[in-house]
Amino acid sequence: MLHFQLNVHSGVPVYRQLMDQIRHYVAAGALAAGDALPSIRELARVLAVNPTTIVKAYGELAHEGVIVIRHGRGAFVAESQPAWPQARRRERLRALASQLAVEARQMGASDPEALDALRRALESLGRSNHPPTSDS
Amino acid sequence: MLHFQLNVHSGVPVYRQLMDQIRHYVAAGALAAGDALPSIRELARVLAVNPTTIVKAYGELAHEGVIVIRHGRGAFVAESQPAWPQARRRERLRALASQLAVEARQMGASDPEALDALRRALESLGRSNHPPTSDS
Amino acid sequence: MLHFQLNVHSGVPVYRQLMDQIRHYVAAGALAAGDALPSIRELARVLAVNPTTIVKAYGELAHEGVIVIRHGRGAFVAESQPAWPQARRRERLRALASQLAVEARQMGASDPEALDALRRALESLGRSNHPPTSDS
Amino acid sequence: MLHFQLNVHSGVPVYRQLMDQIRHYVAAGALAAGDALPSIRELARVLAVNPTTIVKAYGELAHEGVIVIRHGRGAFVAESQPAWPQARRRERLRALASQLAVEARQMGASDPEALDALRRALESLGRSNHPPTSDS
DNA sequence: GTGGTCTAGACCACA
DNA sequence: GTGGTCTAGACCACC
Numbered sequence: 142m143l144h145f146q147l148n149v150h151s152g153v154p155v156y157r158q159l160m161d162q163i164r165h166y167v168a169a170g171a172l173a174a175g176d177a178l179p180s181i182r183e184l185a186r187v188l189a190v191n192p193t194t195i196v197k198a199y200g201e202l203a204h205e206g207v208i209v210i211r212h213g214r215g216a217f218v219a220e221s222q223p224a225w226p227q228a229r230r231r232e233r234l235r236a237l238a239s240q241l242a243v244e245a246r247q248m249g250a251s252d253p254e255a256l257d258a259l260r261r262a263l264e265s266l267g268r269s270n271h272p273p274t275s276d277s
Numbered sequence: 278m279l280h281f282q283l284n285v286h287s288g289v290p291v292y293r294q295l296m297d298q299i300r301h302y303v304a305a306g307a308l309a310a311g312d313a314l315p316s317i318r319e320l321a322r323v324l325a326v327n328p329t330t331i332v333k334a335y336g337e338l339a340h341e342g343v344i345v346i347r348h349g350r351g352a353f354v355a356e357s358q359p360a361w362p363q364a365r366r367r368e369r370l371r372a373l374a375s376q377l378a379v380e381a382r383q384m385g386a387s388d389p390e391a392l393d394a395l396r397r398a399l400e401s402l403g404r405s406n407h408p409p410t411s412d413s
Numbered sequence: 414m415l416h417f418q419l420n421v422h423s424g425v426p427v428y429r430q431l432m433d434q435i436r437h438y439v440a441a442g443a444l445a446a447g448d449a450l451p452s453i454r455e456l457a458r459v460l461a462v463n464p465t466t467i468v469k470a471y472g473e474l475a476h477e478g479v480i481v482i483r484h485g486r487g488a489f490v491a492e493s494q495p496a497w498p499q500a501r502r503r504e505r506l507r508a509l510a511s512q513l514a515v516e517a518r519q520m521g522a523s524d525p526e527a528l529d530a531l532r533r534a535l536e537s538l539g540r541s542n543h544p545p546t547s548d549s
Numbered sequence: 550m551l552h553f554q555l556n557v558h559s560g561v562p563v564y565r566q567l568m569d570q571i572r573h574y575v576a577a578g579a580l581a582a583g584d585a586l587p588s589i590r591e592l593a594r595v596l597a598v599n600p601t602t603i604v605k606a607y608g609e610l611a612h613e614g615v616i617v618i619r620h621g622r623g624a625f626v627a628e629s630q631p632a633w634p635q636a637r638r639r640e641r642l643r644a645l646a647s648q649l650a651v652e653a654r655q656m657g658a659s660d661p662e663a664l665d666a667l668r669r670a671l672e673s674l675g676r677s678n679h680p681p682t683s684d685s
Numbered sequence: 686g687t688g689g690t691c692t693a694g695a696c697c698a699c700a
Numbered sequence: 701g702t703g704g705t706c707t708a709g710a711c712c713a714c715c
Contacts, residue, residue, distance in 0.1 A: 150481055154714060161379070168382040191715050207383075222383060230384045234394045237380060240297070241373040242398035246304040247343075247358060248366045252399045258370045259395055262378035263388045288713095290690060317703065327692050332704075340476060345558055349699035349702045424698095426705060437647070440654040453688065463707050468689075479655075485687045485714035494655060502656045506666045509649040514670035515569070516645060518576040519615075519630060520638045524671045530642045531667050534650035535660045562699060599700045 143171065143179065147188055155190055159198035167207060167218055169266045178208060178216040278315065279307065281324060291326055295334040303343060303354055305402045314344060314352040414451065415443065419460060427462055431470040439479060439490055441538045450480060450488040551579065551587065555596060563598055567606035575615060575626060577674045586616060586624040 145162050147155055166172040178184075181199065185192040199216050202208045206223030210216045225233070245255035281298050283291055302308040314320075317335065321328040335352050338344045342359030346352045361369070381391035417434050419427055438444040450456075453471065457464040471488050474480045478495030482488045497505070517527035553570050555563055574580040586592075589607065593600040607624050610616045614631030618624045633641070653663035 149483060152484075154484065156714080161376070164383055165375075165379050168379045194715060197714085222385075225384055230386065233384070234377075234381060234386060234391065235398070237373075237377040238391075238394040238398040239301070239401075241370075241377055241395060242402055243297075243301045243304045244373060245370060246399075246402055247300060248361055248369070250366065250370060252396075255370065255374075255399065256392060256395060258374040259377060259392060260388075262371070262374035263382075263391065265375075266378055266382055292690080316701085318701095327694095328703095329693095329705095330691065333690090335703090346703070347557060347700090348562065348704075351702060428705080433648070433651075436655060437651050440651045452686085454686095463709095464688095465690095465708095466706065469705090471688090482688070483715090484689075487687060497656055502658065505656070506649075506653060506658060506663065507670070509645075509652060510663075510666040510670035511573075511673075512569070513642075513645040513649055513667060514674055515573050515576045517642060518671075518674055519572055520633055520641070521630075522638065522642060524668075527642065527646075527671065528664060528667060530646040531649060531664060534643070534646040535654075535663065537647075538650055538654055564699080602700060605699085 145184075145188060147190070156194050156198040156201070159188075159195065160202055163198070163202060164207060165266075167222070172218050174218050174220045174222075176218045178218070180215055278323075281320075283324060283326070292330050292334040292337070295324075295331065296338055299334070299338060300343060301402075303358070308354050310354050310356045310358075312354045314354070316351055414459075417456075417460060419462070428466050428470040428473070431460075431467065432474055435470070435474060436479060437538075439494070444490050446490050446492045446494075448490045450490070452487055553592075553596060555598070564602050564606040564609070567603065568610055571606070571610060572615060573674075575630070580626050582626050582628045582630075584626045586626070588623055 143166060145159065147158055149155070151158070163172070163178070172178070178199070179187070181192055181195045185195050188195075199208065199210060203210045203216070206219055208216050209219050241255060241259070245252075245258075250258075279302060281295065283294055285291065287294070299308070299314070308314070314335070315323070317328050317331045321331050324331075335344065335346060339346045339352070342355055344352050345355050377391060377395070381388075381394075386394075415438060417431065419430055421427065423430070435444070435450070444450070450471070451459070453464050453467045457467050460467075471480065471482060475482045475488070478491055480488050481491050513527060513531070517524075517530075522530075551574060553567065555566055557563070559566070571580070571586070580586070586607070587595070589600055589603045593603050596603075607616065607618060611618045611624070614627055616624050617627050649663060649667070653660075653666075658666075
């Protein structure tokens with residue numbers, strides 16, 4: 142059973158936290174294509190949240206193409222992860238990188254510190270999706 | 278006059294977008310300590326949003342210590358930017374880096390691509406806040 | 414249901430009066446950690462003020478750490494009340510004491526009268542937060 | 550020449566800070582009945598504030614009866630300080646004491662700490678207006 | 686049901 | 701001129 146960590150005080154909606162963590166598991170390879178996700182009822186019980194919250198998280202992920210929901214069967218990781226248009230991918234990457242850069246600068250972190258933080262985050266996801274490179 | 282870019286359909290609250298962009302200008306040095314920000318009414322007029330929306334953005338930034346509001350005078354960039362506790366800084370950096378890493382992986386971007394995106398974002402902020410280093 | 418007393422002619426903003434009275438109830442133990450506060454709409458209706466005024470009061474208290482707001486659930490007294498840095502606490506105490514002292518002197522109240530007023534105020538808050546001491 | 554200490558970042562209006570400090574000097578006896586206050590122009594110059602701000606502070610104090618303004622002559626400490634009705638005095642004292650008590654409790658200060666803070670504040674005003682008492 | 690955001694516009698307070 | 705507060709009411713997001 143996967144482990145989920147919810148923070149009710151963070152201001153981030155619960156269903157959003159769930160989506161992020163499922164995406165995280167998929168990106169890290171802990172959830173592979175075709176794997177079954179926990180049932181809505183069980184997950185709701187374990188996390189002590191309203192089942193409709195899980196429904197919303199699964200629904201959004203299905204909408205994105207990250208998972209597929211089979212009526213009466215359950216939810217499964219999609220066989221092929223969604224491919225965004227090149228332009229949107231670049232834009233999204235740019236936005237996230239900019240946010241990290243701005244906040245790092247504002248909190249007085251040096252550029253190497255910021256880059257190291259990113260390297261560590263990439264490493265913690267494992268190498269499942271990519272061959273090793275000389276850069277990392 | 279600074280330029281602001283608002284996206285009403287992004288789901289991100291307008292006042293949040295404003296805060297992010299002002300923080301960006303401060304981090305990049307386009308707004309230096311003591312500089313005056315646009316008046317609430319003028320900015321509201323230029324951006325075609327309600328003045329109370331600007332009030333909220335300025336108020337939150339003042340709360341954070343990024344700017345200082347002087348009644349009857351205007352809003353100004355704070356002389357010393359706020360310093361978060363070391364632990365919270367590291368945690369925030371880690372969270373942002375993790376988000377970037379996960380989304381980069383999921384959209385199929387390679388690790389060097391993600392790191393390059395961050396390097397570019399840091400460079401676009403300029404070197405105003407840091408002495409020259411051998412890293413640059 | 415808690416009782417709130419608003420004075421529209423005092424010059425003190427309504428949202429400020431609300432914050433003060435909620436802080437008072439928390440300090441006195443009438444509102445304990447985890448207790449639910451009245452919903453924004455209900456409180457607005459009871460006090461005959463605009464809901465956004467309550468929103469502002471609750472938002473500021475949440476910012477201070479006195480209460481916690483859970484989207485879709487309601488507002489609750491925080492489990493652990495915020496701890497200010499020692500230096501700021503002393504300075505704040507000094508400022509409040511000085512204000513009381515100056516005004517007491519100016520209105521011709523004797524020093525024992527002022528001290529008695531403070532003793533009564535402390536007693537009216539009850540002993541909920543402190544073990545019995547020989548001082549009381 | 551009296552010394553005034555203004556804090557533009559405190560959120561307290563400048564004219565209010567001025568009023569408080571003049572009241573303080575009167576309560577402490579540094580300004581006695583009939584003493585002249587600094588001229589509006591000079592004080593504005595020394596404090597680097599707009600003269601209308603001083604005008605407002607002096608005007609409010611004159612309205613309260615703390616000072617008297619003689620056209621063409623200047624501002625002077627009133628011969629007899631204003632006496633509030635007994636009921637209002639008690640109420641005001643109670644409100645200030647309550648605020649001190651609530652904030653002291655909330656910041657974790659003990660009751661003796663709060664009372665000590667008040668004793669120190671009263672002592673710092675000196676004994677000019679009152680005979681020594683066995684309580685202090 | 687809950688809280689969050691935004692609008693349009695009024696009126697007040699400060700410098 | 702500046703910012704601060706409040707209203708009345710709409711629409712959205714969360715649970």
